[in-house]
Amino acid sequence: MSKFYQWINERLELDDAIKFAKKKRVPIFYGTVWYYLGGVSLFLFAIQLVTGILLVLYYQPGAETAFESVKFIVSKVEFGWLIREIHSWSANLFILFVFFHMFTVFFAKAYRKPREMTWITGMLLLVLGLAFGFSGYLLPWNELAYFATKVGSDIAGAIPWVGEFMLRVLRAGDEVTGATLTRFYGIHIAILPGIFTVLLVMHLMMVQFQGMSVPPEIEKIPEEKRKTIPFFPDFVLRDFMVWLIVLNIIALLAVFFPWELGQKANPLVSAPAGIRPEWYFMFMFQTLKMIPAHVLFLEGELFGVMLFGVGGLIWFFVPFLDKKSHMGIRSRFWTWFGIFLVVYIIILTIWGYLV
Amino acid sequence: MIPPDAPELNINQIEAGTFSDFPKGSSKIIRMGRIPVIVLRKKNGDFKALEATCTHLDCTVQFKTDTEQIWCACHNGFYDVEGRNISGPPPRPLGQFNVTLKDDKVIITKQELA
Ligand code: HEM
């Protein structure tokens, strides 16, 4: 062994770390591809960290400076356009892959005992990811973002009891103003990355400690007959390959499908047609659009918020609700619940873009 | 970190412009204190001033000259020219303001003071 390695090892106990990484084995079966999805999400988050920090160097929050500074980044700063495009594209792909990851985990019943907490931390990471997207969307201070934020924060205001309070805390006042922008900036670049990192470490440690889960059918096969490969270095190298492909895709998207900056936000201009949130909020947005002004005795807005609140909570606590999964039995009900959700999200998202 | 209460700006009256700023079938959004107000002139020449914030989720509405309706682009909400919500998600009518013409000035006042 090289002297250098030995020197480090004597001080940092690298051997133990490598043993920890090698302990896990990755099952090889038809579902092995699913195991790449979490890793891709991780990689995309790393890209967000790097490009985000670079953007911070030039971005200036504030109603009079934000739009101008983003314009400066994309037109004057060398390769600034590339960094912004990568940040925007990678943000969207990040959410997309987290969704893929979540649904494959769901249908593989990987949330069952003993991995309930892995599911819960994963759900929290998704919520934070959505919060990243929502707060980041406002930062360029363009028309689209301005109204999307007004609408989004107004929906938060409809939550019973805490709504009023949340609305004021989110907006830093009663209206969406420069103060909101500064607040969103702080949330986006400091608060969220901090909390996200802690949860991410917990999530990854749990995966490493517990090893990869396999679906109930595969679990029934005796252990000796199941094929596996070591996580380190075999699977990690494959992970890197996939990341490289993703990086190339992002590069292509960033160059050939740039994100528009649009018009600067102006509170005295009517909301233009085509105001819409980011695509991952579209199914909720479209649902709200379809709910009539009043449902029974409730305002439609409140009804919608409650609908998604209850749905979200059920999804969050699925590991505890799906009791059959603990016994290694696939519950039909929960599988159909998941299929319904996927179909609902896809249909409403497409519908949202058509009308 | 709860934001402090912003003092309510006590503006009750504001000048929206001169008569010539408003050809028939036109509209303009102005600000009264914190409230955006849409001032419009109907095809028959009458003026109308309404709160410009949609009662649904807070977007800023616009005047559709062709149908003489008020439209909110965010979720396709419609109000009639009197501010009554007529279709789409808005749950309540738009707030009302008074318009008075003084010399050639168009003056908007809060309703409770009129
Ligand atoms: C530590 C991590 C991060 C930092 C420091 C950071 C920083 C920034 C900065 C300075 C901007 C404004 C510049 C601009 O608008 O182009 C921005 C925009 C944005 N960020 Fe992040 N960000 C981070 C992570 C994320 C993550 C994880 C997401 C994923 C959901 C995300 C989504 C967005 C979006 C959608 C925008 C708007 C892009 C645009 O239209 O220009 N960010 N971010």
Ligand code: FES
């Ligand atoms: S905000 Fe006006 S219709 Fe929804």
